[in-house]
Amino acid sequence: xxxxxxxxxxxxxxxxxxxxxxxxxxxxxxxxxxxxxxxxxxxxxxxxxxxxxxxxxxxxxxxxxxxxxxxxxxxxxxxxxxxxxxxxxxxxxxxxxxxxxxxxxxxxxxxxxxxxxxxxxxxxxxxxxxxxxxxxxxxxxxxxxxxxxxxxxxxxxxxxxxxxxxxxxxxxxxxxxxxxxxxxxxxxxxxxxxxxxxxxxxxxxxxxxxxxxxxxxxxxxxxxxxxxxxxxxxxxxxxxxxxxxxxxxxxxxxxxxxxxxxxxxxxxxxxxxxxxxxxxxxxxxxxxxxxxxxxxxxxxxxxxxxxxxxxxxxxxxxxxxxxxxxxxxxxxxxxxxxxxxxxxxxxxxxxxxxxxxxxxxxxxxxxxxxxxxxxxxxxxxxxxxxxxxxxxxxxxxxxxxxxxxxxxxxxxxxxxxxxxxxxxxxxxxxxxxxxxxxxxxxxxxxxxxxxxxxxxxxxxxxxxxxxxxxxxxxxxxx
Numbered sequence: 001x002x003x004x005x006x007x008x009x010x011x012x013x014x015x016x017x018x019x020x021x022x023x024x025x026x027x028x029x030x031x032x033x034x035x036x037x038x039x040x041x042x043x044x045x046x047x048x049x050x051x052x053x054x055x056x057x058x059x060x061x062x063x064x065x066x067x068x069x070x071x072x073x074x075x076x077x078x079x080x081x082x083x084x085x086x087x088x089x090x091x092x093x094x095x096x097x098x099x100x101x102x103x104x105x106x107x108x109x110x111x112x113x114x115x116x117x118x119x120x121x122x123x124x125x126x127x128x129x130x131x132x133x134x135x136x137x138x139x140x141x142x143x144x145x146x147x148x149x150x151x152x153x154x155x156x157x158x159x160x161x162x163x164x165x166x167x168x169x170x171x172x173x174x175x176x177x178x179x180x181x182x183x184x185x186x187x188x189x190x191x192x193x194x195x196x197x198x199x200x201x202x203x204x205x206x207x208x209x210x211x212x213x214x215x216x217x218x219x220x221x222x223x224x225x226x227x228x229x230x231x232x233x234x235x236x237x238x239x240x241x242x243x244x245x246x247x248x249x250x251x252x253x254x255x256x257x258x259x260x261x262x263x264x265x266x267x268x269x270x271x272x273x274x275x276x277x278x279x280x281x282x283x284x285x286x287x288x289x290x291x292x293x294x295x296x297x298x299x300x301x302x303x304x305x306x307x308x309x310x311x312x313x314x315x316x317x318x319x320x321x322x323x324x325x326x327x328x329x330x331x332x333x334x335x336x337x338x339x340x341x342x343x344x345x346x347x348x349x350x351x352x353x354x355x356x357x358x359x360x361x362x363x364x365x366x367x368x369x370x371x372x373x374x375x376x377x378x379x380x381x382x383x384x385x386x387x388x389x390x391x392x393x394x395x396x397x398x399x400x401x402x403x404x405x406x407x408x409x410x411x412x413x414x415x416x417x418x419x420x421x422x423x424x425x426x427x428x429x430x431x432x433x434x435x436x437x438x439x440x441x442x443x444x445x446x447x448x449x450x451x452x453x454x455x456x457x458x459x460x461x462x463x464x465x466x467x468x469x470x471x472x473x474x475x476x477x478x
Contacts, residue, residue: 042126045138051123052147056220058116059151060281063108065359069158070293070422071309072098072105076456077424079315079415081344081439087306089296094439096448099456101478106162107462113155114177120152121182139211146207150221150229152180153203156196157233161426162459163475164193167237169432174458174475189471197237204230218277224253225278225360231368236430244372250278250365257363259392262323266349271356279360293350293357297420299334300351310335310344311419312438319416322394328419341442349420358421363392367414371407371431378406385410393417407431429457 042048060066074080075093082090092098098105124145132141159176175196177188204226213223227246234243254275257265261276271277295305311329319325332346349355366388373381382401389397401409411431415424428435435450450456455477465472 042123042130045130045133045135045141045144048123048126048130048141048144049138052144055116055119055123055148055151058112058119059154060357061112064112064116065158065422066281066357067293068105068109068112070357070420071296072109073422073425074420075309076105076435077415077428078435078437079312079419079424080437081310081312081340083308083310083344084339086308087296089306090309094437094447096450096456099459101460101466101474102463104460104462106459107464109162110159110462110465113159116155117152117179118182118184120148120155121180123148124152124180125182142210143212146210146212147221149203150207150212150226153200153233154221154229157200157229157236160193160196160200160236161429163461164196165458166430166432167193167197170458171476174473177472187469187471190473197233201230201233201237204233218272218274218279219282219356221279224250224362227253228278228360228362228365228368231365235368235371240372240375244369247365247368247372250362251369254362256366256388256392257361259323259395262393263327266328266355267352271358276362277356277358277360278362279358281357281359293420297350298347299332300346300348310347313342313345314440315412315416315438316345318412319394321396322416324393324416342440344439347420361418361421363417364414364423367410367417370410374407374410378403381410382406385413389413 042051058064062068071090072093075082075090076096076099080093082094090098092105127141127145130141138144156176156178164175165171172193173190175191175193178191178196178199179186179188180199207221207226208223212221212226218225227250231243231246231250234240234246237243257274257276265271265274265276271280294300296307297309299307313331316325316329316331328347328349330346330348331343335344335346338344366384370381370384370388373384379402385406386397386399399409411427411433414427418424425435427433432452434452435448437447437449439447441447455475458475460475460478461472466474
């Protein structure tokens with residue numbers, strides 16, 4: 001009897017790696033759904049290349065990096081503002097009630113990331129089974145397979161930041177289930193945090209040895225993107241020397257976004273040629289209705305949508321004289337019309353409905369470097385941060401901070417720079433900072449406070465996984 005497998009393709013189309021080739025690097029959009037394939041589905045290098053493109057498409061799911069992961073990194077943290085005029089979506093984040101076992105925000109993210117991991121493992125099961133025939137339009141097989149490993153590592157690293165304790169803290173047996181084998185029937189237990197992060201690092205470092213730069217487009221992973229992921233991974237592991245090493249290699253690889261470039265950075269579609277952008281999801285050829293962010297965040301973008309999520313005013317007001325204050329955010333007439341007693345601040349990163357969704361930017365390396373330096377010498381860390389601020393964002397910046405105030409400023413500047421880019425909750429969690437929302441209730445008190453050590457810093461395993469998998473252990477307190 002012939003065995004069949006189901007290779008799950010995202011509801012979004014396959015992504016464009018390059019717009020100037022006849023090969024698999026050209027546009028190739030495929031209908032959504034389940035593609036039934038047998039054990040010999042990937043027979044040639046061309047089949048493998050097409051499968052890698054399909055794997056990239058899974059990253060754009062609105063339950064993953066194309067939506068929920070970025071949404072909830074921001075909404076779970078302290079800087080976001082959900083207006084009284086809303087659709088009902090995301091309102092639970094005002095009280096932290098979205099972090100639940102049954103029906104919580106974590107379920108779709110968990111399922112989406114493990115779907116991508118399963119697809120990556122399926123592709124990798126063909127290593128050693130395909131002939132590496134010469135093709136001028138395709139790289140070596142090892143390079144193609146490396147893309148699957150990097151995508152898998154990216155998903156595992158992101159799962160750790162939500163569903164596991166910080167490295168070296170709490171119960172270290174509560175990593176996430178980890179496998180490199182395709183088996184849809186597996187009932188996997190959690191692996192240790194150490195095992196998961198070490199395997200993530202090994203896959204990423206191996207990709208640099210094999211090579212991943214052939215595709216040469218920031219709609220796929222490249223050398224600098226992988227190095228930034230390694231800087232993130234080593235920062236998570238508290239190996240500050242290695243994290244700083246990789247961050248400095250990223251900084252040496254190209255120019256940072258300039259102060260004059262801030263104004264048009266999110267409003268134009270030229271990011272494929274930007275040195276600042278290391279990896280992004282290609283949306284410029286897709287229906288804007290598939291883009292989740294412009295419908296909820298800010299008042300710009302496409303005309304449809306709920307337009308309910310913003311930045312808190314009392315955080316934004318810290319950044320007077322900053323190039324970002326009126327370019328990426330704004331005290332616009334549109335937000336003044338909202339019914340909230342304290343008006344929100346508009347978010348203008350999604351005013352172009354066709355804008356690619358940026359997941360990795362070179363400037364992040366500055367903040368990783370500064371955070372690493374902080375643990376050795378806060379004075380050095382602040383010198384790094386202040387130099388960047390004065391050169392690239394606010395020439396008149398005149399703060400002079402010491403001690404723990406340096407880390408707070410690193411995190412605040414990073415929060416302002418990367419608002420809605422998928423980092424804030426993870427940054428606060430990693431540094432054991434309480435979440436005290438800037439948005440306030442009518443009595444002037446923070447709308448939500450999540451103290452350090454609260455169970456909500458480790459998201460629960462979703463109800464569906466607990467029901468189907470008898471081998472997995474729930475997070476404490478749920």
